[in-house]
Amino acid sequence: MSSESKDPGITNLAQSILENTKEVARYLQTSGIALPTFSPTAEALPTTPDFQKLQARLRTQLEDLQLLVEGPPRFYRYFLTRGYDLGVFQTALDFGFFTLVPPEGDIALKELASQAGLDPDRTGRMMRLLITQRFFQENRPGFFAHNSFSIALQRDEDMRSMVHMSFDEMLKACAEAGAAIKANPFKTDGVHCPFYARFGVPVYDYFEKYPENSGRFAKAMAGWRKMANATAELTDNYPWANIEGTVVDIGGGSGHVSMEMAQLFPHLKFAVQDCDESVLAEGQQLLSDDIRDRISFTKTNFFEPQRFLGASVYLLRQCTCNWVDHDIVTIFKSVVPGLESSDPNTPLLINDMIIPEPGSEVERLWERERRQVDITMLMLFGAKQRTVAEFKTLLKEADTRYVIRKVHEQGALGLLEVYLDRGDGVNNIAS
Numbered sequence: 001m002s003s004e005s006k007d008p009g010i011t012n013l014a015q016s017i018l019e020n021t022k023e024v025a026r027y028l029q030t031s032g033i034a035l036p037t038f039s040p041t042a043e044a045l046p047t048t049p050d051f052q053k054l055q056a057r058l059r060t061q062l063e064d065l066q067l068l069v070e071g072p073p074r075f076y077r078y079f080l081t082r083g084y085d086l087g088v089f090q091t092a093l094d095f096g097f098f099t100l101v102p103p104e105g106d107i108a109l110k111e112l113a114s115q116a117g118l119d120p121d122r123t124g125r126m127m128r129l130l131i132t133q134r135f136f137q138e139n140r141p142g143f144f145a146h147n148s149f150s151i152a153l154q155r156d157e158d159m160r161s162m163v164h165m166s167f168d169e170m171l172k173a174c175a176e177a178g179a180a181i182k183a184n185p186f187k188t189d190g191v192h193c194p195f196y197a198r199f200g201v202p203v204y205d206y207f208e209k210y211p212e213n214s215g216r217f218a219k220a221m222a223g224w225r226k227m228a229n230a231t232a233e234l235t236d237n238y239p240w241a242n243i244e245g246t247v248v249d250i251g252g253g254s255g256h257v258s259m260e261m262a263q264l265f266p267h268l269k270f271a272v273q274d275c276d277e278s279v280l281a282e283g284q285q286l287l288s289d290d291i292r293d294r295i296s297f298t299k300t301n302f303f304e305p306q307r308f309l310g311a312s313v314y315l316l317r318q319c320t321c322n323w324v325d326h327d328i329v330t331i332f333k334s335v336v337p338g339l340e341s342s343d344p345n346t347p348l349l350i351n352d353m354i355i356p357e358p359g360s361e362v363e364r365l366w367e368r369e370r371r372q373v374d375i376t377m378l379m380l381f382g383a384k385q386r387t388v389a390e391f392k393t394l395l396k397e398a399d400t401r402y403v404i405r406k407v408h409e410q411g412a413l414g415l416l417e418v419y420l421d422r423g424d425g426v427n428n429i430a431s
């Protein structure tokens with residue numbers, strides 16, 4: 001539920017937008033960063049929590065002003081065409097427009113079409129729609145160049161992979177949403193969900209079946225970390241400097257999070273576990289010399305009892321959201337042998353989005369970001385993001401000794417510090 005129920009009136013809203021825009025400009029000037037433009041050479045904006053707060057406040061107000069000024073019929077006129085907009089974006093990625101347009105200078109339409117392997121008519125029509133949406137530019141007729149938004153996808157393969165995967169596999173699954181949910185209105189899991197309806201296999205079986213797409217998935221996860229959920233909640237909310245030994249990164253994918261942590265905490269080792277061999281192999285190749293000796297990769301099934309014993313931390317990052325409740329109970333149970341074999345202060349860290357309890361006073365866009373990812377899980381896995389109370393219920397169902405010692409809810413992802421109460425008083429917490 002949103003805290004913003006008052007209607008400020010459009011001129012008051014516009015006035016506030018002006019004030020908040022000035023604050024953004026002041027922040028940038030104080031940080032020595034040039035004001036944003038659409039030029040391909042525009043400087044990157046800061047990603048600090050303070051700046052993100054300013055961005056979010058302005059974004060909410062801009063969205064409200066646009067809705068109020070447009071009114072429902074005009075709004076729906078644009079809203080209903082988003083499917084076509086996304087279809088064009090997907091095609092542009094499929095045909096490589098973002099990488100074929102050179103980083104500097106421009107490219108003739110005919111040349112772009114020829115390199116893309118597409119006819120010039122459709123190449124031009126799609127590029128020109130994209131240009132109306134502020135991707136690319138056509139400063140001289142028939143020649144295309146990058147702007148700040150299109151070049152961002154050329155420069156960063158991880159981010160491009162995330163956008164491409166979302167508009168390719170995931171969007172196709174979403175198109176099946178109505179039919180798939182109608183077919184099973186009271187059952188939801190990895191085989192009763194839109195992704196399965198579209199592709200005929202659950203998500204992770206799909207990536208095993210198509211290893212070429214699995215590589216893109218691993219890059220996409222790294223891209224998502226850069227775009228939406230940096231590791232700050234994980235790195236800043238646990239006393240990493242005070243521990244020693246090995247962090248087991250369960251379902252760690254290509255190990256991109258372990259790699260970042262290994263750079264930050266050179267005294268720690270990381271054991272990346274995942275079921276997908278190609279993703280693990282991808283990670284192995286990304287290791288730089290400074291961390292190579294401290295990161296291992298092992299093919300593991302997190303539904304089976306943990307075999308890495310005596311670790312300092314067991315980490316489950318962005319895995320619980322992919323599974324339905326009874327699977328989560330199995331995953332939580334499977335960590336228990338690891339925790340039992342370790343020091344009583346060894347946590348299971350669950351680093352996933354936390355859904356606010358209904359009725360919580362939270363920002364509308366903050367809640368929307370969480371609910372968008374929650375619905376992503378519904379579409380792809382028939383699964384969900386969870387509230388703290390839901391996590392607690394599943395942990396207790398897995399093992400009554402599980403206790404949640406700390407909850408960090410504020411960042412892009414939440415962090416639950418979970419321990420096993422072994423009756424020695426160390427984790428005897430009323431939680």
Ligand SMILES: C[S@@+](CC[C@H](N)C(=O)[O-])C[C@H]1O[C@@H](n2cnc3c(N)ncnc32)[C@H](O)[C@@H]1O
Pocket residue numbers: 204221222250251252253254257273274275276279300301302303316317318319322
């Ligand atoms: C959403 S990704 C998260 C990756 C990484 N932890 C992160 O935060 O970016 C979930 C990972 O779980 C892995 N996975 C799925 N089923 C698994 C299983 N049964 N055992 C181990 N890993 C599994 C997937 O291959 C994938 O890498």
